[in-house]
Amino acid sequence: MFVLELSYTAPLEAVDAVLEEHMVWLDGLYEQGVFLASGRKEPRDGGVILAVAADRARIEEITAGDPFVRAGVCAYRVTEFIATKTAPALEGYRETLG
Template sequence: MFVVTVTYTAPLDEVDRWRPAHGEWLNDLIARRLLLMAGRQPQSVGGVYIAPGMRAAEIDLLLATDPYVVNGVAEHHVVEFTPLLMAAGLEELQSQG
């Protein structure tokens, strides 16, 4: 499983230009369960995604298609982890680590 942080590297007016395409990209990935959740960080500095288990090379290829990255307004930082402890009802995530 992966936690991905997104950091904007351009002024917000440039980021906002690509926000609709980025939103469509996120919605598609969530619908296909390639991302489990996504959200904004406070202070409009970027965002955070949670992605299920896949090979590290696959997550890198996937993130390279983010319209924010393609258009040079954000960068990603990826942390891989193995879920061991979780709240009741989220046990299926353990097998996705």
């Protein structure tokens, strides 16, 4: 599982100019089952996405396709973790240490 932290690198006006395209991109990844949760940080200086993928390389490919990245208005920090405990709704994403 991955925590994707977005940090805006441009003024909010530039972020907002690409927001609709970013939302369509998010929707597509939710439909594919890659994204589990997402939202703005408070204060509004970026966002956070909870994601699942086969490996970090796939996540790097996904984040590179974000319209925010392509427009140069955000940077990603990717943290991979092993979800050994989850809420019941996320039980299918639990992993074991091996």
